[in-house]
Amino acid sequence: MKKLIWMLIFGAIILGAHAQKTSNFKIGVEFGQGSVEGDYSNKWNIRQDAGASLYDHGLLSSRVTYAQSDFFYFGIKPQVSLWNNRVNLYSGLRFTMFNSNLGDKNSNNFFYFRTTNPDAVEFYKISLIKEKTGYLSLPLEISYNIFHRNILTPNTTFSFYGKAGAEIGLSILNKRNVDFVSATMQSHENEVLGSVEKPNKLYGTFYGALGGQLTIENGMQFNVEGIIPSQILTKNHSSIIEPDTFSGVQLSVQFPLSMFIKNN
Amino acid sequence: MKQYTFLLFFVCTVLIFFVCTVLIFSACSSSDEYRLSGSVFIPDKDFPELPKYSEWGYNTFGTYIDRTPFVSDNYTMPVKIIVESDTCRIGFSGQYLNKTTLTFHLPGFSPENYSALSALNNKTISLTEPSCMVTFTNNNKTDTLNITEGLLTFKRVQKLLVDKEEMKSVLSGTFSMKTTIAGEPVTIGNGRFDVTVGEINFFKKR
Numbered sequence: 001m002k003k004l005i006w007m008l009i010f011g012a013i014i015l016g017a018h019a020q021k022t023s024n025f026k027i028g029v030e031f032g033q034g035s036v037e038g039d040y041s042n043k044w045n046i047r048q049d050a051g052a053s054l055y056d057h058g059l060l061s062s063r064v065t066y067a068q069s070d071f072f073y074f075g076i077k078p079q080v081s082l083w084n085n086r087v088n089l090y091s092g093l094r095f096t097m098f099n100s101n102l103g104d105k106n107s108n109n110f111f112y113f114r115t116t117n118p119d120a121v122e123f124y125k126i127s128l129i130k131e132k133t134g135y136l137s138l139p140l141e142i143s144y145n146i147f148h149r150n151i152l153t154p155n156t157t158f159s160f161y162g163k164a165g166a167e168i169g170l171s172i173l174n175k176r177n178v179d180f181v182s183a184t185m186q187s188h189e190n191e192v193l194g195s196v197e198k199p200n201k202l203y204g205t206f207y208g209a210l211g212g213q214l215t216i217e218n219g220m221q222f223n224v225e226g227i228i229p230s231q232i233l234t235k236n237h238s239s240i241i242e243p244d245t246f247s248g249v250q251l252s253v254q255f256p257l258s259m260f261i262k263n264n
Numbered sequence: 265m266k267q268y269t270f271l272l273f274f275v276c277t278v279l280i281f282f283v284c285t286v287l288i289f290s291a292c293s294s295s296d297e298y299r300l301s302g303s304v305f306i307p308d309k310d311f312p313e314l315p316k317y318s319e320w321g322y323n324t325f326g327t328y329i330d331r332t333p334f335v336s337d338n339y340t341m342p343v344k345i346i347v348e349s350d351t352c353r354i355g356f357s358g359q360y361l362n363k364t365t366l367t368f369h370l371p372g373f374s375p376e377n378y379s380a381l382s383a384l385n386n387k388t389i390s391l392t393e394p395s396c397m398v399t400f401t402n403n404n405k406t407d408t409l410n411i412t413e414g415l416l417t418f419k420r421v422q423k424l425l426v427d428k429e430e431m432k433s434v435l436s437g438t439f440s441m442k443t444t445i446a447g448e449p450v451t452i453g454n455g456r457f458d459v460t461v462g463e464i465n466f467f468k469k470r
Contacts (some may be wrong), residue, residue, distance in 0.1 A: 020397070034301050047304065047320070048304050059406070085265075112299070112300075113425070119422065119423075119425065120422045120423040120425050121319070121320055121423070121424045121425070121434045122297055122424075122425040122426075122428075123420050123424075123425065123426045123427075124426075124427060125296075125426060146407065180427075182427050184427075185427050185428075
């Protein structure tokens with residue numbers, strides 16, 4: 001992971017030096033959203049009263065709870081184009097927010113959470129455990145235009161590209177809530193949350209994407225891409241879900257730097 | 265007159281609210297009773313045909329009768345406790361070739377209700393004591409077992425609380441014995457149980 005990031009940074013510096021014209025630089029904004037596929041974290045003491053084995057996994061699991069995690073992100077995205085716009089390098093600053101839920105799967109509207117009581121087997125009836133985690137990260141991406149064609153006018157082009165990227169970030173926000181079935185139990189929220197440690201501060205991903213890019217006459221670029229199932233590299237990024245993969249979509253708009261800075 | 269109509273309307277509203285609340289809460293309790301009576305089978309690492317020993321009220325039990333497993337299933341009530349005069353009968357029902365029940369008769373123990381089962385906490389009972397009796401029911405035929413050696417241990421008897429309210433008792437422990445079934449000597453070994461006892465499976469004959 002470390003090696004890969006250093007290689008990407010080093011490559012970006014060398015290749016950036018080749019991008020001599022201001023028009024090769026762009027700055028833009030990105031928005032994305034997606035979901036994390038995986039199973040719920042076994043750290044929560046939940047009574048599996050479905051009469052099934054506990055060792056099944058994923059969507060087909062017959063366990064009583066589900067874990068679901070969605071995310072959205074936005075950020076600023078500087079870009080440098082190389083080799084006649086065939087290769088693009090991106091970096092920037094990104095804020096990603098994960099919204100994760102742990103809830104009942106079998107329309108009972110609650111599950112039994114087992115708490116630590118040395119003198120009894122004690123359960124709380126819980127309808128939902130929610131977690132919000134926000135990360136500030138530095139992405140590094142490289143894309144290669146597989147297909148490139150002028151459309152409508154000579155200066156309007158459409159490209160189809162593949163992209164690989166990695167990001168590393170730190171958690172800046174974590175909030176967890178428990179919805180009890182009985183409102184009188186709400187005072188035990190900290191007891192439930194305290195039984196499972198908070199997520200890791202460090203966050204890293206490695207991902208791939210396929211996308212389309214429209215470049216109009218003034219150099220503005222519009223990108224739409226689908227993130228193929230990719231990996232979260234750091235462990236324990238969420239206390240709700242054990243991720244297998246994540247996927248999603250990203251939209252970005254890039255403005256040529258020459259729109260803001262005049263080339264002499 | 266208008267005042268009386270209003271009062272009547274108010275009383276009716278309060279009554280309807282009260283009835284609905286009682287209905288909702290009683291539905292919750294029966295839902296708890298149903299869900300907490302379900303079995304959660306976690307296989308033992310060393311004996312995967314048997315449930316792992318636990319103390320969480322998972323409503324399972326299992327033992328080997330020689331090499332054949334006798335375990336609880338998802339359809340049969342795994343335990344029933346019947347208290348009659350001064351004897352408490354603890355019957356474990358499950359599958360051993362077909363539906364089978366192994367019942368421990370504990371004379372001199374007559375709990376008033378399932379909460380009183382806590383008196384068994386941390387108790388070991390020698391099954392060879394003349395006062396103690398074990399019966400084995402298979403194919404609708406009940407045999408009294410002649411036990412040459414055997415122990416029944418209640419490692420923990422705990423209350424089961426849901427949202428701070430007592431719902432059931434959890435009995436967890438182990439058992440093993442050497443006996444004779446259908447004239448053949450057998451070993452009933454590696455027995456373990458983790459069962460809940462509540463209103464639906466505790467019977468006291470008055």
